[in-house]
Amino acid sequence: MKKLPGKTVERLSEYRRALLGSLADNRSYIFSHELAALLHITAVQVRRDLMLIGYGSVMRKGYDIRELIKTIGDIIDAPTGLNVAIIGMGNLGRAITGYFMGKRTKLNVVAAFDIDPQKVDKVVSGVKCYHFDNFKRLRSELDITIGVLTVPPDQGKAVTAQLVSYGIKGILNFTTVSLNVPENVYLEEFDMITSIEKVAYFVKENQ
Amino acid sequence: MKKLPGKTVERLSEYRRALLGSLADNRSYIFSHELAALLHITAVQVRRDLMLIGYGSVMRKGYDIRELIKTIGDIIDAPTGLNVAIIGMGNLGRAITGYFMGKRTKLNVVAAFDIDPQKVDKVVSGVKCYHFDNFKRLRSELDITIGVLTVPPDQGKAVTAQLVSYGIKGILNFTTVSLNVPENVYLEEFDMITSIEKVAYFVKENQ
DNA sequence: TTTTTACTGTTCATCAAATAACAAATATTA
DNA sequence: TAATATTTGTTATTTGATGAACAGTAAAAA
Secondary structure (H helix, E strand, O other), X not given: OOOOOHHHHHHHHHHHHHHHHHHHOOOXXXXXXXXXXXXXOOHHHHHHHHHHOOOOOEOOOEEEHHHHHHHHHHHHOOOOOEEEEEEOOOHHXXXXXXXXXXXXXXXEEEEEEXXXXXXXXXXXXXXXXXXXXXXXXXXXHOOEEEEEEOOOHHHHHHHHHHHHHOOOOXXXXXXXXXXXXXXXOEEEEOOHHHHHHHHHHHHHHHO | OOOOXXXXXXXXXXXXXXXXXXXXXXXXXXXXXHHHHHHOOOHHHHHHHHHHOOOOOEOOOEXXXXXXXXXXXXXXXXXXXXXXXXXXXXXXHHHHHHHHOOOOOOEEEEEEEEOOOOOOOOEEOOEEEEEHHHHHHHHHHOOEEEEEEOOOHHHHHHHHHHHHHOOOOEEEEOOOOOOOOOOOOEEEEOOHHHHHHHHHHHHHHHO
């Protein structure tokens, strides 16, 4: 399958979550315009995304929710699942760990790392925190491919260099520093301050 | 000034942060390609954004950092600043509150809200947590215009309805539910699960 | 002084994403 | 049965964002 646009991947993830919610409401089929309404987008957008992944519905009954959930999984999940580590077990690290609790996804948070003795060896939401000195060994033992970076900004660059050199393949960066990674490592950055400043700008402009 | 594209606003916020960093390094002028390198974008993109806000440099010396910081502030900040409240003082709420500590921005986190007696009346990073029952009163007393939503997903929709009805103008939503707000309220959504699933997809595809 | 070099501001071209348009398919109604 | 209504899959159009090209300008070098 051809590589999908990033935006489509994001929406597929959101579709799946919405669909799981609909299943919980004992629905079995859903129309494109209903799914669209759940995400506040247009029905065309939904149909176009599903076209890209080659999913077809039973005409006039809508999409089979269970089937669609499975199809989305086949596309965006790795067959065997991927293992994730939280790097930096401060408030944010704990928050993210908590988010994953109980969610049966193909992404497994298998470890957390920190250098603070207060945090090392503690277990949060079922995830054990190791000293970062053990990262190299545990990275390969536990087959960790994705790192969620939630360390203080001044440590962001140094820690990233280590993650990369020990073989991490994807990084989700929550620090406020902009990182440098090689071609073969996928990097997604999220900056809270920027997000709030953006909200503030549009609030100001709306008045 | 005409409303700027959302992407440009995001970059302006990032430029400013990078510029403040350069100031700290005792630099006074910066070239477009240098600023671009700090954000891993192209020099053209930088010049284009600055063109949009009508900022001109001293030719061949680069941009005056102090002046540019001020210009960006004039564009994206509200003249008097805006007040922000954190709704939900779990790990994520505390993390965000901490992010703002010590940053002299025009955005002031003036209050936090929760319903858990364990959290109410506690002070975190200089921000006091109130019971959400007081939101209506404090919203207007403290002139809160922006809410950062960090409550459990099942409460997202109900809490949002209240924020809106009591006059909030912008919401940054960190819950995993998709919210509905009226036209005049600006909504920015961020979904961690989606972000990590996106990283996972591109890690999988890169191999 | 003249030439070269180094940047900028702006226009033009390309690429990606979102929206609109519409033929095809099937259930429902008349 | 024929006509209508509903929903899909796909193509075409528009919009928006990014990247490339280039003329203009000032400092530095010759």
